[in-house]
Amino acid sequence: MTGWTLVLLVLALSSVFYFLAKRRSLRVATTVGGIHKLHSAPRYYGLVAALLFAVPAMLVLGVWLSIDQNIVLKIVLTEYFPELNWESQVDVNWLTSQIQILAQTGRLENIENSEVLNAAADRYQYLTSLSETLRNASVLALGAIVSFIFILFISARLKARPIAETLIQCLLIFSSLIAIFTTIGIVLSVLFEAISFFRIIPFTEFMFGLEWSPQIAIREDQVGSSGLFGSIPLFTGTLLIAAVAMTVAVPVGLLSAIYLAEYASPNVRSFAKPALEILAGVPTVVYGFFAALVVAPYLSDFGAYFGLDIAHESALAAGVVMGIMIIPFVSSLSDDVITALPQSIREASLACGATKSETIKKVVFPAALPGIVGALLLAISRAIGETMIVLMAAGLAAKLTANPLESVTTVTVQIVTLLVGDQEFDNPKTLAAFALGLTLFVATLVLNMTALYIVRKYSEQYD
Amino acid sequence: MTSRIEVTSSGSHWDTAAFKRRLRRRRAAEKRFKWYGIGAVLLGIFFVLMLFFSIAINGVGAFWQTQIQLDIYFDPTEISEANLYSANYGKLVKQAMYSQFPEVTKRKEKRQLSRMVSVGSDVMLQNLVTADPSIVGTTRSLWFPIDDSFDMLYKNDFGRNSNKGGAGLISKNQLGWFDTLVEQGKIESRFNKRYFTAGDSREPELAGLRGALMGSFFTILVTLAISFPVGVAAACYLEEFAPRNKFTDFIEININNLAAVPSVVFGLLGLAVFINFFGLPRSVPLVGGLVLSLMTIPTIIIAGRAALRAVPPSIREGALALGASKTQTVIQEVVPLAMPGMLTGTIIGIAQALGETAPLLMIGMVAFIVDVPGGPLDPSTVLPVQIFLWADSPERAFLEKTSGAILILLAFLIAMNIVAVIMRRRFERRW
Numbered sequence: 001m002t003g004w005t006l007v008l009l010v011l012a013l014s015s016v017f018y019f020l021a022k023r024r025s026l027r028v029a030t031t032v033g034g035i036h037k038l039h040s041a042p043r044y045y046g047l048v049a050a051l052l053f054a055v056p057a058m059l060v061l062g063v064w065l066s067i068d069q070n071i072v073l074k075i076v077l078t079e080y081f082p083e084l085n086w087e088s089q090v091d092v093n094w095l096t097s098q099i100q101i102l103a104q105t106g107r108l109e110n111i112e113n114s115e116v117l118n119a120a121a122d123r124y125q126y127l128t129s130l131s132e133t134l135r136n137a138s139v140l141a142l143g144a145i146v147s148f149i150f151i152l153f154i155s156a157r158l159k160a161r162p163i164a165e166t167l168i169q170c171l172l173i174f175s176s177l178i179a180i181f182t183t184i185g186i187v188l189s190v191l192f193e194a195i196s197f198f199r200i201i202p203f204t205e206f207m208f209g210l211e212w213s214p215q216i217a218i219r220e221d222q223v224g225s226s227g228l229f230g231s232i233p234l235f236t237g238t239l240l241i242a243a244v245a246m247t248v249a250v251p252v253g254l255l256s257a258i259y260l261a262e263y264a265s266p267n268v269r270s271f272a273k274p275a276l277e278i279l280a281g282v283p284t285v286v287y288g289f290f291a292a293l294v295v296a297p298y299l300s301d302f303g304a305y306f307g308l309d310i311a312h313e314s315a316l317a318a319g320v321v322m323g324i325m326i327i328p329f330v331s332s333l334s335d336d337v338i339t340a341l342p343q344s345i346r347e348a349s350l351a352c353g354a355t356k357s358e359t360i361k362k363v364v365f366p367a368a369l370p371g372i373v374g375a376l377l378l379a380i381s382r383a384i385g386e387t388m389i390v391l392m393a394a395g396l397a398a399k400l401t402a403n404p405l406e407s408v409t410t411v412t413v414q415i416v417t418l419l420v421g422d423q424e425f426d427n428p429k430t431l432a433a434f435a436l437g438l439t440l441f442v443a444t445l446v447l448n449m450t451a452l453y454i455v456r457k458y459s460e461q462y463d
Numbered sequence: 464m465t466s467r468i469e470v471t472s473s474g475s476h477w478d479t480a481a482f483k484r485r486l487r488r489r490r491a492a493e494k495r496f497k498w499y500g501i502g503a504v505l506l507g508i509f510f511v512l513m514l515f516f517s518i519a520i521n522g523v524g525a526f527w528q529t530q531i532q533l534d535i536y537f538d539p540t541e542i543s544e545a546n547l548y549s550a551n552y553g554k555l556v557k558q559a560m561y562s563q564f565p566e567v568t569k570r571k572e573k574r575q576l577s578r579m580v581s582v583g584s585d586v587m588l589q590n591l592v593t594a595d596p597s598i599v600g601t602t603r604s605l606w607f608p609i610d611d612s613f614d615m616l617y618k619n620d621f622g623r624n625s626n627k628g629g630a631g632l633i634s635k636n637q638l639g640w641f642d643t644l645v646e647q648g649k650i651e652s653r654f655n656k657r658y659f660t661a662g663d664s665r666e667p668e669l670a671g672l673r674g675a676l677m678g679s680f681f682t683i684l685v686t687l688a689i690s691f692p693v694g695v696a697a698a699c700y701l702e703e704f705a706p707r708n709k710f711t712d713f714i715e716i717n718i719n720n721l722a723a724v725p726s727v728v729f730g731l732l733g734l735a736v737f738i739n740f741f742g743l744p745r746s747v748p749l750v751g752g753l754v755l756s757l758m759t760i761p762t763i764i765i766a767g768r769a770a771l772r773a774v775p776p777s778i779r780e781g782a783l784a785l786g787a788s789k790t791q792t793v794i795q796e797v798v799p800l801a802m803p804g805m806l807t808g809t810i811i812g813i814a815q816a817l818g819e820t821a822p823l824l825m826i827g828m829v830a831f832i833v834d835v836p837g838g839p840l841d842p843s844t845v846l847p848v849q850i851f852l853w854a855d856s857p858e859r860a861f862l863e864k865t866s867g868a869i870l871i872l873l874a875f876l877i878a879m880n881i882v883a884v885i886m887r888r889r890f891e892r893r894w
Contacts, residue, residue, distance in 0.1 A: 179714060385724075440725060
């Protein structure tokens with residue numbers, strides 16, 4: 001029985017327990033003189049029984065599924081390969097995959113089946129099926145016992161509705177805690193790997209080093225693969241592309257927000273605003289394709305026409321397309337801020353004889369400034385966290401340059417390229433991605449927090 | 464300002480030359496500023512149109528495939544009961560090709576000739592024979608996909624002027640044969656069924672989207688199954704039950720923050736927690752769906768809370784006055800009224816998840832997978848990752864395939880957004 005059928009079975013059985021408990025409560029009701037003598041409606045007895053079956057069963061199933069593979073593998077490996085070096089991720093992963101393939105298909109390609117491997121695979125298969133049987137039994141038994149005890153206790157005075165409501169409340173609270181678990185998960189996973197990275201590579205070298213070449217030489221005499229982890233070129237590359245993006249997005253986004261909020265007729269507004277917001281709904285991989293295969297070749301030809309040497313994977317192409325992607329962020333958020341300003345401040349300015357544009361420049365814009373700054377900070381945070389556009393259009397070479405016509409790389413590109421393919425969690429190359437992830441997470445967090453703080457602190461209350 | 468105000472004979476400074484000049488300047492500035500705004504809006508809309516047109520123009524071709532008609536003789540001396548799965552089907556195709564041009568005898572030229580048909584043709588024949596062994600011994604006229612370089616040649620004359628005879632390019636001989644075949648009407652552009660029914664392939668003419676579509680389907684199914692109940696439950700708790708205190712404030716800050724965390728960071732989380740810590744398999748829709756649901760939950764919670772807030776307090780007070788408990792009120796009265804808004808938010812969140820690429824690259828959904836996945840635990844890729852993979856391929860024919868895949872992805876997204884808009888219009892209530 002696989003995990004899926006077990007889940008379905010648990011759901012089916014919990015409805016069975018629902019009916020069992022409901023029937024029992026009805027029977028109890030006849031002995032005490034009618035349903036109205038029960039504390040709660042019969043469906044609440046059923047509901048509690050069903051919840052008491054499903055919740056413990058699912059909890060056990062979840063815990064079991066998340067740890068059983070690791071335990072089984074640990075047992076098999078310690079039994080059959082006592083000399084295995086647990087520190088070496090490569091060895092452990094290799095052995096694990098060999099055993100798993102052997103157990104599933106019964107043969108290995110390219111490699112002689114050794115006696116030990118075969119025995120280990122048999123043992124692995126046996127333990128896996130044993131764990132599965134135990135899992136099924138314990139999941140169903142625990143749920144059934146808890147639910148059954150409840151059914152035995154059903155009486156006219158049992159307060160089923162408050163119990164059911166408390167259980168539901170607990171589920172709701174648990175759901176809202178998932179946001180916190182996710183944050184904790186992000187912080188811990190990134191932090192731990194980053195700390196083990198900084199054990200190998202000193203923090204100062206990472207933060208202030210000027211050279212990035214994460215390939216580590218396999219042979220001693222290999223050239224240019226010394227494993228340098230200075231991340232300054234990545235930061236400058238990220239900032240360069242974000243700067244190009246902002247020079248596109250800020251004027252276009254801000255001016256269109258002002259036009260749509262202050263000048264446009266309702267008809268134009270109801271057409272143009274959603275049209276611009278289409279840009280926010282386009283997946284980033286589409287922008288990446290657009291940047292790499294449409295904009296970059298065009299820019300490159302265009303530059304050659306004027307005698308400029310624009311690299312095919314230039315920061316310019318990636319930045320411009322990223323700017324297009326960010327336009328709706330800037331325009332929607334600024335538009336919200338501008339339309340939220342009270343009409344009276346505009347009327348006061350117009351009454352003093354200012355033209356509309358003077359009103360906008362000297363009254364509306366300063367009043368909306370905190371909100372607009374917040375919007376721009378959010379847009380910057382979006383730009384430095386964007387991955388697909390830069391991955392497809394910005395290249396991999398870590399160059400320390402401020403020239404947007406050259407090819408640069410970014411933090412996100414390096415995270416992805418370091419982690420695509422096989423990872424070894426004892427190799428600085430893999431761990432470097434987590435250190436970069438930590439800096440990215442912290443940077444975006446600070447930007448978002450600052451944006452919120454500025455908006456809260458400097459927005460004047462006009463009501 | 465110390466400037467003197469000029470006064471004309473009429474006693475007013477309103478019609479002095481300086482005043483008029485100033486007014487003209489201010490009016491010009493006013494007009495200019497308005498045009499900047501119009502220009503910005505038009506530029507934004509121009510970007511939208513350019514994006515869609517450039518992809519649409521490139522992508523339409525993907526739905527058609529140039530095919531060649533060959534008369535295949537299912538030679539009984541080659542195929543027998545015993546070797547249905549191992550017969551040399553490639554030879555049948557080659558022979559049919561040679562019989563088109565009996566004048567070709569040189570070995571090198573023959574090889575060039577046989578290369579014009581897609582390398583997948585033998586598998587197609589094998590499938591035909593194994594499905595119906597009775598066709599052995601007959602001659603059938605069949606359509607085969609043509610090699611991708613000739614597909615490009617037929618569609619937009621690409622490669623006609625670069626025939627140097629080098630590897631991967633079209634030789635002079637091949638060009639001549641091709642033109643003859645076109646004249647004979649043996650080459651046609653037909654609807655590309657494989658594009659929707661086949662898995663990925665290294666050969667552009669054989670590559671299809673089915674694997675990616677099924678992968679996306681399972682991933683989104685997992686995402687929906689997790690994020691919708693959790694998001695709705697969390698929204699209910701935070702909006703209806705939670706006391707206002709430091710702890711719930713903290714949860715709220717967390718949710719708002721998660722909505723702004725870059726997607727790669729979620730990929731790091733998925734890799735470190737689901738794959739490395741819990742030992743879940745790589746490249747499977749289950750893990751992809753888990754990661755995407757963590758990204759979607761904040762969106763659903765925020766939309767759900769807005770929907771709950773829009774339900775007027777009188778509904779709650781009415782239910783409570785009739786003796787319903789707080790939980791009954793929320794579950795039986797408030798949530799059904801807020802459901803359209805919650806579903807709209809869910810659709811928008813799921814549409815975002817459908818287009819998400821970066822976190823899935825890191826949990827291994829970027830592998831080259833030919834088989835169409837049959838469940839959430841089969842290795843697979845998803846539509847946006849397939850676009851990323853194809854966009855990286857050097858063959859020119861993949862440019863078209865990639866754009867076609869983008870068109871399909873955008874069609875799904877547009878459909879989902881239209882459903883969301885219709886639902887909002889239809890079920891939105893003004894209280």
